[in-house]
Amino acid sequence: xxxxxxxxxxxxxxxxxxxxxxxxxxxxxxxxxxxxxxxxxxxxxxxxxxxxxxxxxxxxxxxxxxxxxxxxxxxxxxxxxxxxxxxxxxxxxxxxxxxxxxxxxxxxxxxxxxxxxxxxxxxxxxxxxxxxxxxxxxxxxxxxxxxxxxxxxxxxxxxxxxxxxxxxxxxxxxxxxxxxxxxxxxxxxxxxxxxxxxxxxxxxxxxxxxxxxxxxxxxxxxxxxxxxxxxxxxxxxxxxxxxxxxxxxxxxxxxxxxxxx
Amino acid sequence: xxxxxxxxxxxxxxxxxxxxxxxxxxxxxxxxxxxxxxxxxxxxxxxxxxxxxxxxxxxxxxxxxxxxxxxxxxxxxxxxxxxxxxxxxxxxxxxxxxxxxxxxxxxxxxxxxxxxxxxxxxxxxxxxxxxxxxxxxxxxxxxxxxxxxxxxxxxxxxxxxxxxxxxxxxxxxxxxxxxxxxxxxxxxxxxxxxxxxxxxxxxxxxxxxxxxxxxxxxxxxxxxxxxxxxxxxxxxxxxxxxxxxxxxxxxxxxxxxxxxxxxxxxxxxxxxxxxxxxxxxxxxxxxxxxxxxxxxxxxxxxxxxxxxxxxxxxxxxxxxxxxxxxxxxxxxxxxxxxxxxxxxxxxxxxxxxxxxxxxxxxxxxxxxxxxxxxxxxxxxxxxxxxxxxxxxxxxxxxxx
Ligand SMILES: Cc1ncc(COP(=O)(O)O)c(C=O)c1O
Numbered sequence: 043x044x045x046x047x048x049x050x051x052x053x054x055x056x057x058x059x060x061x062x063x064x065x066x067x068x069x070x071x072x073x074x075x076x077x078x079x080x081x082x083x084x085x086x087x088x089x090x091x092x093x094x095x096x097x098x099x100x101x102x103x104x105x106x107x108x109x110x111x112x113x114x115x116x117x118x119x120x121x122x123x124x125x126x127x128x129x130x131x132x133x134x135x136x137x138x139x140x141x142x143x144x145x146x147x148x149x150x151x152x153x154x155x156x157x158x159x160x161x162x163x164x165x166x167x168x169x170x171x172x173x174x175x176x177x178x179x180x181x182x183x184x185x186x187x188x189x190x191x192x193x194x195x196x197x198x199x200x201x202x203x204x205x206x207x208x209x210x211x212x213x214x215x216x217x218x219x220x221x222x223x224x225x226x227x228x229x230x231x232x233x234x235x236x237x238x239x240x241x242x243x244x245x246x247x248x249x250x251x252x253x254x255x256x257x258x259x260x261x262x263x264x265x266x267x268x269x270x271x272x273x274x275x276x277x278x279x280x281x282x283x284x285x286x287x288x289x290x291x292x293x294x295x296x297x298x299x300x301x302x303x
Numbered sequence: 304x305x306x307x308x309x310x311x312x313x314x315x316x317x318x319x320x321x322x323x324x325x326x327x328x329x330x331x332x333x334x335x336x337x338x339x340x341x342x343x344x345x346x347x348x349x350x351x352x353x354x355x356x357x358x359x360x361x362x363x364x365x366x367x368x369x370x371x372x373x374x375x376x377x378x379x380x381x382x383x384x385x386x387x388x389x390x391x392x393x394x395x396x397x398x399x400x401x402x403x404x405x406x407x408x409x410x411x412x413x414x415x416x417x418x419x420x421x422x423x424x425x426x427x428x429x430x431x432x433x434x435x436x437x438x439x440x441x442x443x444x445x446x447x448x449x450x451x452x453x454x455x456x457x458x459x460x461x462x463x464x465x466x467x468x469x470x471x472x473x474x475x476x477x478x479x480x481x482x483x484x485x486x487x488x489x490x491x492x493x494x495x496x497x498x499x500x501x502x503x504x505x506x507x508x509x510x511x512x513x514x515x516x517x518x519x520x521x522x523x524x525x526x527x528x529x530x531x532x533x534x535x536x537x538x539x540x541x542x543x544x545x546x547x548x549x550x551x552x553x554x555x556x557x558x559x560x561x562x563x564x565x566x567x568x569x570x571x572x573x574x575x576x577x578x579x580x581x582x583x584x585x586x587x588x589x590x591x592x593x594x595x596x597x598x599x600x601x602x603x604x605x606x607x608x609x610x611x612x613x614x615x616x617x618x619x620x621x622x623x624x625x626x627x628x629x630x631x632x633x634x635x636x637x638x639x640x641x642x643x644x645x646x647x648x649x650x651x652x653x654x655x656x657x658x659x660x661x662x663x664x665x666x667x668x669x670x671x672x673x674x675x676x677x678x679x680x681x682x683x684x685x686x687x688x689x690x691x692x693x694x695x696x697x698x699x700x701x702x703x
Contacts, residue, residue, distance in 0.1 A: 097471060097603040098588060100483045101326045107470060119600035145324055146587045150601030170587070173327045194328040196490060201330065219328055220488040 046138035046164040046188060046211050049088055050246045050267070059302040060212075060248060060268025061086060061259075063275055063295060064142065066093035066109035068118030070283035072126050078279065078288060079130055083137050085292045086299030091167070091270065092127070094120055094143030101169045103223030105273040109280065120151040124161055131162040140190060140211075142167040145180065152181045159186050165211045166190070173197065173205035190214050193239060193247075195231055206243035213239055213247040215266065220251065223273030227252045233265040256301035263302035271298060310621070315504020318627065320620035323503040325483075325590045332490050337505040339410050344512065349405065356401045357516060360434075361391050363398075365517075367524035367681065372651040379671035380534065380678035385521055387545065387685050388656065394686030395514060395545040396427040400496055402513030404431040407494035414493045415439045418482040420447055420475035420541065421612030421659060422454025423686055424498030429463035439463035442481040444474040447611045454690050472605045475541075475615045479589050499542025500619030503590030507547075507619050514548025521681050522552055529679050535560035535670065538683035539662040540580070540633065541612045543619035545685035550631060560632065563622060564666045566608035567635035577606035579618050580626050580633035593620040609638040609694065610658035612686075636665035642698060645688065657686035658694065 043051070053060050063082045067075050079090050093106065095113035102110065120141075127139055141148075145168050148155065155161070165188035166177055176189040188211035193202055196219065206213065217232050218224055232249060239247050249262045250270030259269045278291045315321045323333055343349040357363040366389065370382040387395040400417075407415060415432045416439070419425030425441040432439035441458050445467040448455050458465050471477040479502075486495045500507040500514075518536075525533050536553060538546035540563040550561045568576030576582065579594040586595035588603055596604040596616035608614040625631035636644075644664035649655045656664065663682050670680065688695075696703065 096601075098476065098480050100480050100589075101487065103484075111470070114602065117600075119602075121600075144587075146595075146597065146603070147601040149587070150597075150599065169326055170324045170590070172323060172325070172330050192327040194326070196328050196331040198331060198334075205327075216326075216328060219490050221484050224488065 044164050044186060044188065045136065046089065046140070049138050050212060053088060054246065054267065059263040060088045060246070061295070061299050061302060062089040062091050062248060062250070062268055062270040063087040064091040064093060064270060064272035065275060065279060066095055066106065066113050067123045067126065068095060068113035068116050069109040069276070069279060070112060071116060072118065072122060074286060076126055076130055078291070080134065081288055081292055082295060083134060085295035087295055088268070089138045089140060091140045091142050092123065094123060094141050094147055096144040096147050099144060101221055103221040103273060105223045105277050109276045120147055121154055124154060124163070127162040138164045140165045140167055142169065144168065145170050148177065148182060149180050155182050155187065156184050163187055167192070167214060173201065174208055176208060192216055195219055195235060202239060203242050206239065206245065209243065209245050212267070213243065213245055214270070215239065215247050215249045217249050217251045217253070222251055224252050225254065227258060229261055232262060236265045256297045259298050260301040269302060311504060311508055317621045317624035320585070320593050320623040321504055321507060321591050323590060324587045324592065325503045326487055328487050328490060332486070333503055333505065335410065336406065339406055340505055340509055343406065343409060353402055353405060357398065361397050361401060362389065363516065364520045364524070365389050367521060367528060370652050373648070376651060377667065377671045379676060380674040380680045381529065382667070383528070383533065383679060383681045384654065385517060385549065385681055385683045387517060387683060388654065388660070388687035392423070392427050392430050393689065394423040394427065394657065395517060395548060396424045396498060397430065398516055398548065399498070399510050399513045399544060400424070400427040400431045403496045403509065404435060408435060410494065412492060412494035413437060414489060415496060416442070416482055416485050416493055417496045417498055418442045418475065418478035419498060420444070420478065420614060421610065421657065422447065422451040422458065422690060423612060423657070425458045425465070426454050426461070428496050429458045429461035432463060433461045440466060440485065442466050442468055442478040442485070444468050444472070444478045446473040447475065447478070450694050451611050451690055452693065474606065474611065476603065483589070499544040500547045500621060501542040501589060501591065501617060507591065507621055510544050511547045511551055511621060514544050515551045517545070517548040517683065518550060518552035521549060525679070525681070531679070532556055532559050533681045534674065534678040535562055535680040536683070537562045537564065537663050537666060537670065537680060539564050539613060539659050539685060540618060540622060541566070541615050541659060543622045545683050547619060547621060549683045550625070554630060561625070561630065562666065562670065563631055563633045564662045565633060565635040566610055566613035566662060567637040568607035570637050571635050575607040576635065577608040577614050577616065578635040579616060580622060581635045585623065588617045591620045593623045594618055594626070609641060610662065612657070612659040613662065634666055636662050640665040642695070645695065654684065655688035656684055657688050658691045660685045
């Protein structure tokens with residue numbers, strides 16, 4: 043069992059919900075990312091999701107797109123991100139880390155991703171591969187790295203079955219038709235679909251996209267095994283990029299943590 | 304319209320190129336589109352409707368015209384021009400939009416979206432949407448909005464909304480990103496008319512099939528006009544739809560050379576160009592695996608071309624496959640060469656080509672030096688140059 047599976051099992055046993063927080067690596071710079079990751083953990087985050095910047099992030103709304111652009115201005119690439127994760131692991135060997143990004147950047151670094159069991163990364167979520175496919179289909183064969191699959195409101199039952207059969211780690215349920223940072227949550231639909239997914243699998247299902255307030259998180263945590271929050275955090279990081287005073291984020295994450303448990 | 308080569312395969316691959324690399328939300332829409340297309344593509348009623356629109360709305364067949372002065376000038380092969388510039392709205396792009404809007408109608412979609420570079424696909428989409436009274440949104444990089452302002456106004460006159468896209472390089476690639484984001488958001492009621500043989504399966508196949516009428520007509524007209532098939536078919540390649548349409552019916556005619564001309568920008572050797580088949584490596588962008596201009600980190604590079612319609616870092620997956628299997632040749636010409644060819648065709652034949660099209664003509668000096676006067680070549684005149692007059696004037700230092 044890897045760190046991610048261990049964490050999710052532990053939460054489930056204790057009847058707790060997972061708080062997953064997203065940030066873009068290198069926004070505003072890699073040192074800040076490292077600092078923020080530790081701050082996340084201190085503030086009650088269970089799993090860290092690191093966005094890998096890409097020139098053409100088609101599933102992102104404007105807030106996260108701009109964060110990708112800022113990171114790319116600093117030439118943040120996957121090898122630098124792995125170095126940073128290795129650094130993070132020197133003081134945190136527990137918190138699961140998921141990389142989220144686009145296929146082209148991952149296949150460009152497949153050699154690196156296969157090179158060691160000690161990269162510190164527990165799973166990869168590729169936005170632009172169909173849910174039933176895994177990274178092994180693209181030459182990324184590191185058995186210590188799970189592929190997180192996405193299921194969306196438009197996924198057919200047949201596909202849900204295929205996707206859940208191939209999944210490890212957790213299922214990422216995309217709450218809405220849209221890009222990250224949208225705000226059209228349909229709670230009834232989400233609940234219905236998560237319950238449907240549960241008929242096919244025991245793997246935890248976490249809900250992401252469009253979650254902003256602790257209230258959103260609280261409602262969704264009733265049906266999901268956890269919530270994933272991204273754009274709101276990235277927006278706060280951007281506001282604090284000069285002062286590097288991240289206390290707003292700390293408070294926000296603590297509120298989220300409280301709201302879901 | 305049936306596919307004699309069985310490409311793409313059932314997963315949408317041409318060899319190792321193509322596929323469906325999209326967010327999960329779009330998978331059902333692609334499946335729905337594929338199912339609809341498979342049901343309709345050989346259906347006599349559907350084909351009747353499609354070909355009727357091609358004749359009466361688009362004005363097909365387009366002529367195959369003998370370029371007498373240009374032929375005499377080079378003193379080599381006979382040069383024939385496939386006059387897609389004479390189509391309604393002024394380019395080959397209308398062939399595809401006329402077909403795809405029929406699919407949209409059959410699927411009951413109420414809202415149409417598209418990306419555009421040169422604006423020709425935007426105009427062609429807005430045109431067919433207007434004809435059916437459908438809401439239409441066109442995404443266009445803000446750099447292209449500037450350099451193709453005439454087409455922007457045409458799109459607006461046709462009742463469509465133009466959304467300038469500022470992100471990235473603010474050109475065609477970024478317009479595609481934004482169109483995909485719109486589609487993910489409005490997938491239930493929206494039909495996305497992709498403008499080239501790019502994007503996820505089944506688009507490269509559908510756009511090719513709707514443009515294949517160009518190659519089919521070339522075969523028929525060649526036989527009528529010079530009693531044999533041409534020795535070579537030449538077309539410019541952006542995403543690759545006009546080239547694919549002209550090439551496809553010739554794929555099994557192995558004696559016919561198929562030559563695609565990419566945008567060499569400031570010169571392929573400078574790195575500032577839009578010629579992925581000449582200077583790219585396989586990668587994944589906009590739903591498909593294909594040759595791509597990218598750096599070692601897998602980031603997509605900025606492109607450079609005087610022609611908005613060719614200013615794209617990727618290319619349709621079937622072209623990548625035709626390249627690797629050596630069935631087609633892909634070359635590049637520079638901005639300067641294309642501009643020279645623009646003036647040359649205008650002055651020699653009274654035909655003002657689009658800057659995209661001018662790239663195909665700019666390869667003629669090279670090609671014709673390898674041929675003799677017993678040969679016949681066909682150049683696909685993918686579109687007319689009215690939209691580019693401002694750009695050319697600016698380059699020539701002329702103010703209105
Ligand atoms: C006249 C003309 N030719 C060619 C192209 C390039 O597209 P494709 O390579 O898909 O034919 C465009 C695109 O805008 C165009 O307007």
